[in-house]
Amino acid sequence: MKPSKQTSERDLFPGALEMMVLQTVKWQPMHGYALVQHLKERSKELLQVEEGSLYPALQRLLREGLLKAEWETSPANRRVRTYSITPAGAKHLEREVSSFTQMLKGISLVLTPAKS
């Protein structure tokens, strides 16, 4: 209920970051730093996500049981926390994506000039 002071989040609509995170770790479990890199690369740098803003989103997803996390040792011998999707997360993602697609379709229909 608090007004958000985080400017970077204003660029994305609520839930967008979560959706992308879920989609990414569904494809492959990974740790936070890798996730940021991945999002940047996949979006071709179009999405300028403040790196840190990922972590609160990860915490929310953890808390809601959509993700799970485990400490592992990376090939570079680093202690990293790897996130993977839970069955509930997968289900949630599916729902979100379909409703997002619906919304996107609706918005683009409105934005496209009507052909009379």
Added chain:
Amino acid sequence: MTWLKQLFTRRHIYSDLSEEIAQHLQQKADELMSNGMSRVAAERQARRAFGNVALIEERGREAWRWPTLESIWADVRDAMRQLRKQPVMALIIVLTFGLGIGVTTATFSVANAFLFSPLGLPHSENMVLINEQQGSHEVPASFADFESWQQQTQSFAQITARTWAYLNLTGNGEPQRLSAARIAPNFFHLVGIGPAIGRDFLATESLPGNDHEVILSDALWRHRFAANRDIVGHQITLNKQAFTVVGVMPIGFHFPQAIDLWQPLALTDAEKNDRSAHDFPVYGRLKRGVSQKQAQAEMDRIATLIAKEHPATNTGIGVHLASLAQSVNGDLTPAFTRMMLGGTFLVMLVVCANVANLSLARVLARRHEIAVRVTLGAPRLRILRQLLTESAVLGLLGAMAGIAFAAVYLHLILISMPPELARYVYSWDRIGLSVPVLAAAILLALVSGLGAGLVPALLATGKPSAGMAFLSATRTATDTRQTHRLRNTFAVVQVAMAMILVLGAGLMVQGMRRMLVLQQDFSPKTLLTFMINLPAARYGDAQQRVAFLDQALNRLQQIAGVSGTAATDCFPYSDGDAEWREYSVAHRPKARGISQSAQALTISPGYLRLMGIPQVRGRFLTSSDGPSAPPVVLINQGLADHLWPNENPVGQQLRLDAWGDHAGWATVVGVVGDVVNSWTDTVAQPTIYVPYTQHPPDTTYFAVRATGDALALAPAARQSIHALDVDLPVEEVKTYDRFLHESLLGLGYVVVMMAAMGGITLLLGGLGIYGVLASGVQERTREIGVRMALGANRADIRQQTLLSGVRLFAVGALIGLPGALLLAHLLSSLFFGVRTSDLGTLMGTILFAGALAVLASLLPAMRASSIDPMRALRGE
């Protein structure tokens, strides 16, 4: 229980998060460094890309917290901001709440001590007092009956018995008369509290001759023995015999009440087998799961069996169980306490109505803000929650003010009670702000805060159109009408409740005044009173007592400045000292089980004349009504009218049953005027006066009439008594004025409390009327301006405003009146001097309250009539 798990795992989660972020920064920096950046630059760059680490960690942690709790906290902070914006209004509300909660908390802490834990004994809820029942009278059990019960009952874990004794303590200082409880060996075990120092009595100490041990009360130990722990094991002198102190009870232990020391109950076989001496109060502790009702049923069966076995002594004798609280308080204290609780409930209602009205004004003042938020899509529930949070915060602030108020108030009550009286008020030292009391205060604050805030908050947010209605600068007619009706309702509720309390207070003050006026007939200021108890060891014989009383009265009469002396065992308006006795009338056989009793007073011949009690028929007692003369009694007018409505009572014969058949019939030689002996009697009770020469008592009050200052006679009076018996304690030396003051102290407290509550509600009620009218005038400034511009008379406008104030009062008074009459009825049954038919007080109270209502309406009325039409119209 996931939230519980979370609570414990949170710290773990937070440290994971911190470590994870540190790793992220490290990895980023490493990567940048591998691209050729310096460490310092790389680390700075990594941080810049990451964002504000502290803020992000905080965001991450927030995900794990409880959203409701934290947004409630946000609401509370917001509420505090809002209250700071309107500090005066907030202060008024907090003080109003504080007043109500303070009065309620103080009353509740008294009630808590009196009603719920009157003796402070462990698990006293399953303790009962077991008395025997003779007709409608309850008497203590006989020891033989107690032993029969003990053998037969299955309902009690154990039962115990005690009796009482008075002992004169001599050696080191003034002789002092002490109240002792002689207790069965299991007494302290059943009660559940034993001596704090030393030991309990041994079973062997309850054998006659083996019983010269005592346990002291904490108060006696402190005052008489300077709290010296070494007293245990030492001997003290009681009734001129040596007793060993074996223990000291803990502080605050008063069971039975007003006891200075405990002694083993050592009875001879003859005493043990006696079924006619009803001297032993019996206490029982119910077995777990056995109700008082079941125990009563069992005891009824046992009583029937005993009556069959011992018809001579036990025919018609039943058993009566009373809870300990009931037996300690009697009927009166709970009745008064409940009345006070009821009174504070009304005060709280008035406070709530008042605060509701103020809250309404607050909400209306903020209607723009609320309307804007509703219009912008804020959920209604959200705004409602915020408004209610404000109310709850106000309530809690009020609770703080109230608790402070209650603490001061309780302190004042406690110091206003003289210690020599406080020891008879069993719960006195447990009155205070205990945890349950504080919890109740805070709960009350929350409930009343939310209650008072609910209606205004609903009004501001409830209707779908409310937002728009609030937003429009000129409000709709329905909106105005609705808020007006609501404010009027609140004001009417306040007036109605105030009427109940004010009338109750008025009647009580009037009753008290009446009693004080009647007391002046006895010229209490010139009367010195004191008490003497003649110990059985030296005054066991009736002749010895008569001789002592004769001589004492004689000696007192010799003192310079004494115009008269008398003895009695009960003064008028005493605190329930009058003793009730069964009596029989010659030639009128009594039906079994029908009780016929009167207050029996043993007096000296001069008593009635000394007190100014008038002779109605026949003669007074004289010195010739001596021990060997034919037995005589006097009766009061009430008893004469009851027994012999159409005959001359003089010459009739009656007998006090308790004094046995051998006492013979006494002849009624005179009828005297009615006197209220105990202030708890709502009317004068049937009374029989007996000359002390024929039935000498062991405890007697002396009355010495002074020509001048009564208290100045005290040393001489003490000397006169000590000249007869140097070891006899002279107790409770005070003027009759003081005696009356003390016996009415408890009642005075109730009266003052009621008057205070009446005053508070009346004040709030007046403020309520004022508030409604004042805001009404303010809102209608324009309308009034228009009417004036169109030629309306200023006087008319003033009158109209006044009238609407009076109307509010009249409606409230009408609604409150039935409640007030009900309270009056209750009061008239509680103490002397209060009458339901007291039309003068009734009308006086209504007029007084009405005058206050007019006064409250006057200011708004003046303001309404002084509105400048031009300015009012331009002001729009």
